[in-house]
Amino acid sequence: MRFTISIFLIILISYVQTSFAQKYSPILITFSPIIEEEQLVLHKRYVLKDNDTLSIENLRFYISGIQLFNNNNLVWKEKNSFHLIDQEDTNSKIISLTVNKNILYNKVSFNLGIDSLTNVSGAYGGDLDPTKGMYWTWQSGYINLKMEGISSLCGTNNHEFQLHLGGYQAPYNSLQYITLSIDNPKKINILLDMSEVMKSIHLKKEHHIMSPSDSAVKHSNTIANCFKIASP
Amino acid sequence: MKKLYVIGLLFLLMSFTARKQLFLTPKNWPDPWYNFSKNKLSRDKIALGRALFYDPILSKNNTISCASCHSQFSAFTHVDHALSHGIRDSIGIRNAPALMNLAWQKEFMRDGAINHLDMQALAPISNAAEMGSSIDSVVYKLQNTKRYPSLYFKAFRDSSITGEKTLKAIAQFMLTLVSANSKYDKVLRKEAKFTEQELNGYTLFQKNCSSCHQEPLFTNGKFANIGLPIDSMLKDYGRMGITKNPEDSLKFKVPTLRNIEFSYPYMHDGRFKKLSEVLNHYTKSIIISKSVAPELINPLILTSREKVDLTAFLLTLTDKEFLFNREFSYPKELLLNIK
Numbered sequence: 001m002r003f004t005i006s007i008f009l010i011i012l013i014s015y016v017q018t019s020f021a022q023k024y025s026p027i028l029i030t031f032s033p034i035i036e037e038e039q040l041v042l043h044k045r046y047v048l049k050d051n052d053t054l055s056i057e058n059l060r061f062y063i064s065g066i067q068l069f070n071n072n073n074l075v076w077k078e079k080n081s082f083h084l085i086d087q088e089d090t091n092s093k094i095i096s097l098t099v100n101k102n103i104l105y106n107k108v109s110f111n112l113g114i115d116s117l118t119n120v121s122g123a124y125g126g127d128l129d130p131t132k133g134m135y136w137t138w139q140s141g142y143i144n145l146k147m148e149g150i151s152s153l154c155g156t157n158n159h160e161f162q163l164h165l166g167g168y169q170a171p172y173n174s175l176q177y178i179t180l181s182i183d184n185p186k187k188i189n190i191l192l193d194m195s196e197v198m199k200s201i202h203l204k205k206e207h208h209i210m211s212p213s214d215s216a217v218k219h220s221n222t223i224a225n226c227f228k229i230a231s232p
Numbered sequence: 233m234k235k236l237y238v239i240g241l242l243f244l245l246m247s248f249t250a251r252k253q254l255f256l257t258p259k260n261w262p263d264p265w266y267n268f269s270k271n272k273l274s275r276d277k278i279a280l281g282r283a284l285f286y287d288p289i290l291s292k293n294n295t296i297s298c299a300s301c302h303s304q305f306s307a308f309t310h311v312d313h314a315l316s317h318g319i320r321d322s323i324g325i326r327n328a329p330a331l332m333n334l335a336w337q338k339e340f341m342r343d344g345a346i347n348h349l350d351m352q353a354l355a356p357i358s359n360a361a362e363m364g365s366s367i368d369s370v371v372y373k374l375q376n377t378k379r380y381p382s383l384y385f386k387a388f389r390d391s392s393i394t395g396e397k398t399l400k401a402i403a404q405f406m407l408t409l410v411s412a413n414s415k416y417d418k419v420l421r422k423e424a425k426f427t428e429q430e431l432n433g434y435t436l437f438q439k440n441c442s443s444c445h446q447e448p449l450f451t452n453g454k455f456a457n458i459g460l461p462i463d464s465m466l467k468d469y470g471r472m473g474i475t476k477n478p479e480d481s482l483k484f485k486v487p488t489l490r491n492i493e494f495s496y497p498y499m500h501d502g503r504f505k506k507l508s509e510v511l512n513h514y515t516k517s518i519i520i521s522k523s524v525a526p527e528l529i530n531p532l533i534l535t536s537r538e539k540v541d542l543t544a545f546l547l548t549l550t551d552k553e554f555l556f557n558r559e560f561s562y563p564k565e566l567l568l569n570i571k
Contacts, residue, residue: 119347121267122350122403123348123351125394125395129394130354130367131367131368131371131395132395135351137358137367138355139346
């Protein structure tokens with residue numbers, strides 16, 4: 001009796017599993033920061049135009065609220081969608097979405113940062129856990145993006161710069177909504193072009209941003225415009 | 233048989249009602265602001281939070297606990313200390329606020345920098361002049377104790393220690409700090425009577441103070457500039473530091489007046505030691521500026537007799553049961569027996 005029950009259970013489970021696998025397939029979204037047309041390497045010294053040198057020591061940002069669209073119709077959204085992308089951690093840069101195979105889509109959208117409701121709703125775990133170092137302690141709020149490094153342009157101690165961009169309250173709401181069209185729906189590779197970012201941030205003048213402000217909003221917007229789909 | 237069921241059901245009901253509620257909204261109070269559904273109270277979580285509140289492991293060099301600046305007998309403020317004291321005798325810029333009825337509070341710190349009770353503990357843990365640590369190093373230290381993994385297991389059915397659990401447990405303990413059993417409360421519940429002097433003080437209070445120090449919490453939860461001269465050393469502009477809005481210059485959160493008898497010194501920088509100094513400020517010393525509270529543009533007029541009566545009323549806000557409740561005190565059984 002027991003034997004037949006277990007056989008039955010095994011068949012049932014494998015059926016459920018295969019039907020799940022048939023119905024759903026993972027879609028991989030990869031985030032790849034690049035600089036000077038190549039993959040960004042942390043701590044590497046890059047020579048940019050005008051012989052300015054730059055190295056990025058730390059690059060981390062939140063991607064949240066991932067949605068898929070087909071011709072502007074929302075067809076899928078990720079539940080509990082909060083991802084901390086850390087340049088130092090390769091695994092963090094690949095997000096796997098479990099989407100019904102039959103769904104057609106040609107656009108992806110997501111937020112750069114954490115929405116205001118989450119910002120005011122207390123403590124969360126996982127990628128949102130304050131131990132991740134992406135939460136301001138002296139004033140509540142997530143840091144949407146951290147970029148730290150060394151630039152010859154900075155007249156600071158050791159030429160260091162630290163941009164901690166965040167802020168969820170008007171007029172300093174720095175959350176950015178990004179929509180990109182997709183050519184190949186199976187594998188979505190999203191580039192963040194740091195060369196473009198550096199063209200718009202004047203590190204000579206702005207090398208330390210560590211609280212919600214006009215500049216934090218402006219730079220968040222600039223960075224949001226530097227996300228693009230990799231050409232296949 | 234049916235009878236047995238009924239009796240059993242009755243027993244079940246009785247055992248439920250006999251268990252003390254972990255949190256009760258006092259009669260005639262507004263609903264709490266805190267969303268309990270996202271952090272459901274349990275006895276073990278509260279106990280964990282209480283242990284963390286009293287444990288100096290939260291500070292960089294294991295010398296300062298939350299209770300160092302928030303001691304129960306002074307309504308969880310730092311008695312006799314104008315400015316808060318942190319590790320290595322460092323001195324902060326503000327007076328530690330009294331802690332009570334936090335479930336009804338929307339914003340925390342004198343300037344409202346913190347938007348949720350869960351996140352409040354991060355500020356003192358990280359401030360260099362308070363505990364000088366960080367939540368990740370606190371979590372790391374807790375993981376390497378004998379005591380805490382089992383306390384976390386009891387509380388969360390999982391011994392892993394995270395920032396989220398740590399903060400939520402501390403918040404749970406703080407949520408239980410409800411003070412609603414002062415003489416004032418008993419009078420409202422018709423269990424006690426004001427003296428004539430207290431009653432006169434109550435009338436004066438309602439006329440002069442209650443628009444900001446709203447009953448029953450004795451605060452409206454807003455920020456106000458009460459016309460104090462700025463301290464030239466501290467240069468603290470309060471709420472404006474958070475909003476960057478000049479209209480918020482010199483505004484600080486309206487504090488509750490409950491247990492005011494024991495929560496001296498007063499004001500955001502603890503500049504007044506006595507209640508009489510506070511009342512004298514309101515009658516004599518208000519500095520009028522653009523952001524000053526409109527209620528204070530005309531100074532309060534109180535005779536010295538009226539000041540005494542008003543003070544007598546303020547003393548009826550003392551809740552001895554709260555100040556000496558053993559459920560809020562140092563948890564010897566949790567922190568002393570195992571090392």
